[in-house]
Amino acid sequence: MNKQSNTYIIVYSIVLVVVVAVALAFTAMKLQSIQQRNIEIEKKTDILNSAGLFKEEPGMDKNKAVESQYNTYIKQSFLVDAQGNEVQSANPSADALKVLNNMKAALAVPEAERELPVFISEKDGKKNYIFPVYGTGLWGPIWGYIAMNSDLTTISGAVFAHKSETPGLGAEIATPAFEHQFIGKSIFKNGEYVGISVLKGVGASQGNDNAVDAISGGTITSRAVQAMIIDNLKFYLPYISKQQADVQ
Amino acid sequence: MSNKEKEPLFSAKNLKLLTGPLNQNNPITVQILGICSALAVTAKLKPAFVMALSVTVVCAFSNLIISLIRNTIPSRIRIIVQLVVVAALVILVDQILKAYVYDVSKQLSVFVGLIITNCILMGRLEAFALGNKPWQSFLDGIGNGMGYGLILIILGFFRELLGAGTLWGYRIIPQSFYEAGYVNNGMMLLPPMALILVGIIIWIHRSKNKSLCEK
Numbered sequence: 001m002n003k004q005s006n007t008y009i010i011v012y013s014i015v016l017v018v019v020v021a022v023a024l025a026f027t028a029m030k031l032q033s034i035q036q037r038n039i040e041i042e043k044k045t046d047i048l049n050s051a052g053l054f055k056e057e058p059g060m061d062k063n064k065a066v067e068s069q070y071n072t073y074i075k076q077s078f079l080v081d082a083q084g085n086e087v088q089s090a091n092p093s094a095d096a097l098k099v100l101n102n103m104k105a106a107l108a109v110p111e112a113e114r115e116l117p118v119f120i121s122e123k124d125g126k127k128n129y130i131f132p133v134y135g136t137g138l139w140g141p142i143w144g145y146i147a148m149n150s151d152l153t154t155i156s157g158a159v160f161a162h163k164s165e166t167p168g169l170g171a172e173i174a175t176p177a178f179e180h181q182f183i184g185k186s187i188f189k190n191g192e193y194v195g196i197s198v199l200k201g202v203g204a205s206q207g208n209d210n211a212v213d214a215i216s217g218g219t220i221t222s223r224a225v226q227a228m229i230i231d232n233l234k235f236y237l238p239y240i241s242k243q244q245a246d247v248q
Numbered sequence: 249m250s251n252k253e254k255e256p257l258f259s260a261k262n263l264k265l266l267t268g269p270l271n272q273n274n275p276i277t278v279q280i281l282g283i284c285s286a287l288a289v290t291a292k293l294k295p296a297f298v299m300a301l302s303v304t305v306v307c308a309f310s311n312l313i314i315s316l317i318r319n320t321i322p323s324r325i326r327i328i329v330q331l332v333v334v335a336a337l338v339i340l341v342d343q344i345l346k347a348y349v350y351d352v353s354k355q356l357s358v359f360v361g362l363i364i365t366n367c368i369l370m371g372r373l374e375a376f377a378l379g380n381k382p383w384q385s386f387l388d389g390i391g392n393g394m395g396y397g398l399i400l401i402i403l404g405f406f407r408e409l410l411g412a413g414t415l416w417g418y419r420i421i422p423q424s425f426y427e428a429g430y431v432n433n434g435m436m437l438l439p440p441m442a443l444i445l446v447g448i449i450i451w452i453h454r455s456k457n458k459s460l461c462e463k
Contacts, residue, residue, distance in 0.1 A: 009322045016329060020336040027340055031347040038350040164358060167291040168411065168437030217434070 037063070042161075043100060044070040050145035050159040051121045051128040076120040082112050084238025103134035103143060107232075116235055121147070128156055129243070131236055135228025138220040140164040142173065142228060146182070152240045155196070158182035160225065170221030181205070181212035187229075193237055195230035198222045257383065265387040269395030271457070276399040277450045278460060281367040285359050286400055287442040293416050295355040296404030300397025302345070302360060304390060306337045307369055311389030313337075314377040321378075330373045331364070338363045368396055403445055411436030 001008060045066050048054035053073045057065040078092035079099060089095050096117035099106045106116055119130040127150040134143040140163035147157040158179050165171040172178055186209045187195050197211040200219065205211035214222035256262075275281045282303075290296045313333050314321075321329050342360045345353035353360065363369070372392050377385040408414055410433050413421035421430065435441045454460045 003320070003322050004324065009325055012320070012322055013325060013328070016332055020332055024336055024339055027343055031343050034347040035343075035350075038347065042350065163354075167289075167295075167355070168434075217438075 039101070040097070041066050043097075046145050046159045046161060047119055047130055047132075048073065048121075050130055050147040050157045051123075052147070052157045053121060053123055073121045073123050074119055075122045077117060079115040080118050080236065080239045081115050082235065082238065084236075084240070084242045087115050100132055103132060104141070107134060111235065114235060116232075118236070118239065119145075126150075131233060133228050133232035135224055135231070137162050137165050137173075137224045138170050138218075139166070142221065142224055144173075144225075144228070146229065146233065148187075152244055153188050154184055154186050155182045162221070165221050166218070168217075169215065170218040172215045172218055173221055173225055178212075178215060185209060185212065187233060193234065195233055196226065198226040262384060262387055265384060266391040266394075269388075269391040270398055271395075272460070274395045274399065274453070275368045275371075275392050276396055276446065277453045279368075279371070281371060282396055283443075283446065285362060285366060286396075286403060286446060287439040289356060289359050290400055290403035290442055291407055291411065291437050292355070293401070293404040293408045295352060296400040297397075298345070298349065298352045299356060299359060300393070300400045302341050302356075303363055303366065303368070303396055304393025306334065306341055306363055307372060307393040307396075308386055308389035310334045310337050310369060311372055311377040311385040312382050314373050315380060315382040315385035318378050326378065327370075327374075330370060334369050334373070335364050368392055399446070399449060402449060403442055406445060407436045407442060411441075 041063050045054055048066070048069055051073070054066065054069060056062065074093075076093075077096040079087040079089075079095055081087055086092070087095070096119065099115065099117050103116075106114065109115075117132060119132075121128045121130060128147045129150070129152060130145050130147045132143065132145050134141065136142065142160065142162040142165065144158060144160035146155055148154065149156045160173040160179060162171060162174055165173065182196065185196055187193060189210050194210050197205075197208075198214045199205045199208070199211045200214045200222070202213060202216070205213050269275060272278070276283065276286055285299065285303075289299045310330070310333050314330060317329075338361065341363070342353070345356070345360060372388060376388045380388070405415070408416075409420060413419060413426075413432050433441075
């Protein structure tokens with residue numbers, strides 16, 4: 001056979017591409033459920049971590065530990081609308097996780113029709129409200145979970161994650177050193193919503209109840225975190241004020 | 249043919265295919281290939297190790313596959329055929345990492361996909377697999393992957409130790425050092441410092457191997 005003829009080349013490339021496509025499609029389908037589960041486990045771990053609840057259980061598979069602790073501590077999860085009302089549905093917690101899996105789409109909806117998830121955890125009588133946040137970093141999406149005390153004013157914990165921020169720089173937002181700064185900070189100043197500012201310079205936020213230190217070398221990612229928190233939590237304000245009114 | 253069959257699987261010549269790239273023919277320090285990913289993924293030891301493993305697997309199997317089909321490949325589209333094979337293997341590795349070592353795959357992010365453009369792979373396919381038997385090509389792939397991986401692991405080791413005071417995520421430099429005034433070298437975590445480290449490795453390598461020095 002003439003290996004340089006056009007027919008040979010065309011047939012050869014078609015066969016090659018079909019074989020490769022079938023092989024890849026097959027693996028992708030086989031592995032998809034495991035990958036989806038990994039993503040869901042990671043989200044649940046982050047939710048638990050934001051409220052400081054997740055504990056590794058020695059000798060127990062991490063995935064199982066996450067599932068069981070999530071089911072124990074997350075008492076309620078549901079969607080809230082722009083007026084701060086809980087969205088009524090048959091299975092609110094499944095809806096909340098479903099929206100959480102595609103925050104980008106949920107945030108693309110006009111604010112008046114937007115519905116975003118809230119998770120409420122409870123352990124030893126201590127209640128935490130966990131709000132997911134989602135934004136754009138330097139290289140790709142960044143997201144996180146802000147856990148608030150039952151007064152819905154001070155933050156009890158925060159967890160951040162990112163898709164492709166620079167390791168050692170922007171990626172440092174996903175480290176305990178950065179996240180722990182948020183504990184005890186308040187999103188209100190003299191009763192007015194200000195969110196959390198991320199200030200440049202070590203110690204710049206000292207004594208400031210509404211700010212944390214930025215990552216040095218990660219200015220754009222740090223700014224993105226600030227914008228993400230301020231924009232996302234703003235949506236929950238009606239819900240927050242309703243809950244605060246209920247408490248009083 | 250009968251003569252060839254008697255050649256043991258790990259003859260001296262075949263072993264040289266494995267060990268050559270570790271030293272005399274190292275893809276990074278001698279051929280200066282694959283520098284980009286070597287700078288990008290070595291801030292920590294663990295991603296560096298997984299990257300080294302991924303490249304070794306992809307390099308070995310793409311060499312094997314291309315060598316198996318080398319007599320059928322039309323020479324006019326051989327680069328495209330090589331790319332398709334490499335890309336398919338890389339996607340496979342990426343999918344497997346996402347399913348079984350999700351944490352690490354997140355750290356490596358785009359760099360697994362970028363293995364496709366790693367010059368070492370195409371270089372070995374063009375220079376070796378197209379003209380050699382499958383077993384030899386397979387060994388050559390493993391050797392070159394390991395040669396690349398060796399440098400990655402050396403870089404990852406020093407960058408993580410000096411830049412973050414940890415290894416594989418575990419704290420190595422005790423807290424008391426920090427209290428006494430020791431500071432991590434943040435520069436180590438930046439890609440430019442990795443380039444300087446590669447330069448230092450090349451320097452040491454050449455001073456030990458006079459045969460590598462240009463006259």
